[in-house]
Amino acid sequence: MAPGLGVSLPEIRLGGRAVLSAATLDFAGGKVTALLGPSGVGKSTLLRLLAGLLPLPAGARVAPADGAPLAGRVAWMGQQDLLLPWLTLLDNVCLGARLRGERPDQPRARALIAAVGLEGREGARPAELSGGMRQRAALARTLMEDRPFVLMDEPFSAVDAPTRHRLQSLAAGLLHGRTVLLVTHDPLEALRLAHRILVLRPGPRGAVPEDLPMPPAPPLRAAHDPAVLAAQAALLERLAEAA
Amino acid sequence: MRPLLAALGLLLAWEGFVRWSGTPPFLLPAPIRVATVLAERWDILAGHAVTTATEILLGLLIGTLLGIAVALLLTAWRGGRRWLLPLLIASQAIPVFAIAPLLTLWLGFGAASKVAMATIIIFFPVATAFYDGLRRTEPGWLDLAATMGASRTAALWRIRVPAALPALASGLRVAAAVAPIGAVVGEWVGASSGLGYVMLQANGRSQTDMMFAALAILAAMAMALWFATDRLLRALLPWQPDALSEHDGGTP
Numbered sequence: 317m318a319p320g321l322g323v324s325l326p327e328i329r330l331g332g333r334a335v336l337s338a339a340t341l342d343f344a345g346g347k348v349t350a351l352l353g354p355s356g357v358g359k360s361t362l363l364r365l366l367a368g369l370l371p372l373p374a375g376a377r378v379a380p381a382d383g384a385p386l387a388g389r390v391a392w393m394g395q396q397d398l399l400l401p402w403l404t405l406l407d408n409v410c411l412g413a414r415l416r417g418e419r420p421d422q423p424r425a426r427a428l429i430a431a432v433g434l435e436g437r438e439g440a441r442p443a444e445l446s447g448g449m450r451q452r453a454a455l456a457r458t459l460m461e462d463r464p465f466v467l468m469d470e471p472f473s474a475v476d477a478p479t480r481h482r483l484q485s486l487a488a489g490l491l492h493g494r495t496v497l498l499v500t501h502d503p504l505e506a507l508r509l510a511h512r513i514l515v516l517r518p519g520p521r522g523a524v525p526e527d528l529p530m531p532p533a534p535p536l537r538a539a540h541d542p543a544v545l546a547a548q549a550a551l552l553e554r555l556a557e558a559a
Numbered sequence: 560m561r562p563l564l565a566a567l568g569l570l571l572a573w574e575g576f577v578r579w580s581g582t583p584p585f586l587l588p589a590p591i592r593v594a595t596v597l598a599e600r601w602d603i604l605a606g607h608a609v610t611t612a613t614e615i616l617l618g619l620l621i622g623t624l625l626g627i628a629v630a631l632l633l634t635a636w637r638g639g640r641r642w643l644l645p646l647l648i649a650s651q652a653i654p655v656f657a658i659a660p661l662l663t664l665w666l667g668f669g670a671a672s673k674v675a676m677a678t679i680i681i682f683f684p685v686a687t688a689f690y691d692g693l694r695r696t697e698p699g700w701l702d703l704a705a706t707m708g709a710s711r712t713a714a715l716w717r718i719r720v721p722a723a724l725p726a727l728a729s730g731l732r733v734a735a736a737v738a739p740i741g742a743v744v745g746e747w748v749g750a751s752s753g754l755g756y757v758m759l760q761a762n763g764r765s766q767t768d769m770m771f772a773a774l775a776i777l778a779a780m781a782m783a784l785w786f787a788t789d790r791l792l793r794a795l796l797p798w799q800p801d802a803l804s805e806h807d808g809g810t811p
Contacts, residue, residue, distance in 0.1 A: 398697070
């Protein structure tokens with residue numbers, strides 16, 4: 317089971333505008349935490365800070381529960397699949413090892429490709445794959461990194477609804493046991509996948525994170541569960557209010 | 560096939576015009592006359608063509624390598640942008656025609672001055688196109704590389720350089736098209752062999768048909784060079800998006 321993650325941030329301003337209020341957030345180990353909120357509220361900023369893509373502001377503290385530093389233990393999955401068009405599917409999945417100059421673990425890569433249902437397409441270039449297949453390839457590449465912390469920035473927003481539904485089921489199984497931060501615009505996605513949902517509500521001093529009551533069943537929740545549907549309606553209204 | 564028919568039509572119209580108007584051959588020789596000269600003087604022309612082709616290919620090779628090196632230097636070394644980029648642009652503000660006599664003075668009447676001229680002409684499109692490509696890497700790819708713990712060097716060689724190859728390819732296509740200019744300009748200024756030299760000599764003696772014959776060889780060489788470069792680049796970069804969409808409409 318992956319360790320939890322404690323984050324405390326000072327107020328964050330980008331271009332003179334407060335994007336995130338001072339906040340202390342605790343993400344439970346091995347659980348999926350979904351972050352929702354209107355566009356521009358700072359969800360992606362938070363994720364980029366944790367991924368090390370933005371320098372941490374002075375006074376910020378990012379502390380995994382096991383005491384070891386976070387750097388180098390994070391896998392990142394973005395909105396676009398970001399597959400490199402000149403590499404085959406197999407080489408794309410092995411990208412991390414190639415970039416670090418390590419020998420890629422090919423059997424593991426092949427196993428992950430099979431796990432996301434792309435067996436037999438290892439030699440295909442991204443242009444030969446459909447949008448859903450490409451996103452599954454990106455998921456395999458993320459898992460190939462085998463990191464305890466996984467940051468996902470609207471990972472399934474670029475695919476059609478049925479594909480997204482299947483991808484969520486797939487991801488829930490494969491991400492099991494990792495500490496996942498999932499930024500999404502889709503209330504149903506958050507309710508199906510997450511153990512906990514945080515809504516970032518814009519305030520005068522930046523966005524304020526608020527906890528949302530969760531349906532009783534554990535994830536992966538069924539889309540037709542009445543508790544999920546009721547929570548989805550409540551969440552939607554709350555997001556509309558926040559915007 | 561269609562381009563060939565169009566060229567044939569143009570040649571027929573040309574031949575017809577010369578015969579109908581009775582234009583004297585020293586003003587405008589008919590295509591058949593040019594072809595006859597081309598066949599009769601082939602032994603002389605072939606030697607000069609080899610000289611020019613060698614100059615063009617050497618210039619293309621050196622110019623390309625130099626262009627790639629400068630683009631990489633500008634990308635990898637921050638100071639290089641401030642120091643080298645203005646110099647690079649200034650170097651192109653000087654017309655090659657203006658420095659051609661200087662290069663001949665410094666490098667002599669042999670091939671060196673022509674290769675230098677071709678190199679200068681080829682270097683710029685290659686360097687700017689490749690540098691542009693290196694700067695326009697999809698930011699998401701670089702973010703991904705950063706989260707995967709890639710060093711700057713690894714990100715450059717494994718992501719930015721391959722991503723910039725299609726841009727380099729367009730630079731190379733331009734370079735292949737302009738390469739003959741450098742060599743011929745050099746031969747005009749001062750040479751003892753080459754197609755440019757032949758054209759200058761023939762022009763001085765009003766042998767316009769000989770001039771057209773040399774021009775025909777030069778045009779054929781330039782086109783062959785362009786198509787060879789294009790075919791090679793398409794074969795090397797099969798994932799290049801424009802190669803996929805453009806090539807659906809049949810052969811050019």
